Amino acid sequence: MDKQKNNEQAFIRNDQYNFIAKQVSHIINAHATVNHADTLDGVKLHAFSKVEEMLPEMTEAQETLLNRLLEIEEEMEAQAFLSELKQYVIPFRKVSKKTVEKLFPKAKKLQMPDLDALDFQRLSYIGWFDTRAHKQHLIVEYQGKLKGISGVFDNSSTQGICSLCNSLGDVGLFVTRVKSGKETYVNRGNYICKDSQSCNEQLLDLGKVETFLNHLFQ
Numbered sequence: 001m002d003k004q005k006n007n008e009q010a011f012i013r014n015d016q017y018n019f020i021a022k023q024v025s026h027i028i029n030a031h032a033t034v035n036h037a038d039t040l041d042g043v044k045l046h047a048f049s050k051v052e053e054m055l056p057e058m059t060e061a062q063e064t065l066l067n068r069l070l071e072i073e074e075e076m077e078a079q080a081f082l083s084e085l086k087q088y089v090i091p092f093r094k095v096s097k098k099t100v101e102k103l104f105p106k107a108k109k110l111q112m113p114d115l116d117a118l119d120f121q122r123l124s125y126i127g128w129f130d131t132r133a134h135k136q137h138l139i140v141e142y143q144g145k146l147k148g149i150s151g152v153f154d155n156s157s158t159q160g161i162c163s164l165c166n167s168l169g170d171v172g173l174f175v176t177r178v179k180s181g182k183e184t185y186v187n188r189g190n191y192i193c194k195d196s197q198s199c200n201e202q203l204l205d206l207g208k209v210e211t212f213l214n215h216l217f218q
């Protein structure tokens with residue numbers, strides 16, 4: 001189900017959707033492993049309180065929707081709930097081929113991302129590898145504006161913690177040149193996931209992305 005509610009009804013970001021999905025998986029795991037009813041209730045309430053903490057300004061309707069989390073017992077129910085919840089995800093800003101070109105004015109023969117293949121509701125950022133330039137390009141939203149960032153990317157396989165999603169996985173060193181003074185630049189390197197799609201699906205806290213961007217744009 002890829003329908004999308006209008007903007008008024010959409011109220012969670014991709015990272016918040018991931019966070020809720022994680023709480024749902026805690027609940028399912030508890031159902032599979034915990035026999036004691038009180039303990040199980042505790043797990044559920046804890047999961048829900050974490051969601052409430054993340055979304056402190058929920059309307060009554062939003063709370064009713066998310067309350068259903070407490071009734072989930074099995075994987076099938078979880079999938080149905082999450083696919084319904086996806087309609088309430090605010091998509092990443094619309095990006096066209098023209099926008100991409102504008103965001104990377106210095107790139108020669110920029111290799112385009114496959115925009116049609118992207119599910120904008122499941123993105124906190126857009127990332128793709130440019131096989132010609134051996135660069136990873138990122139499109140992010142920073143302080144209300146879309147920004148393009150290109151970095152030399154070491155595409156060989158390394159296991160590490162990604163600076164964007166903070167998960168352990170297949171990462172590469174992403175090296176960008178950032179301004180350090182009026183006319184001076186330094187190279188800054190961060191490990192980020194090689195697979196931007198799975199990174200977006202693992203991202204639980206947009207704050208981490210903001211920290212990453214603050215380091216680049218400060």
Ligand SMILES: [Zn+2]
Nearest residue numbers: 162165193199
């Ligand atoms: Zn990542």
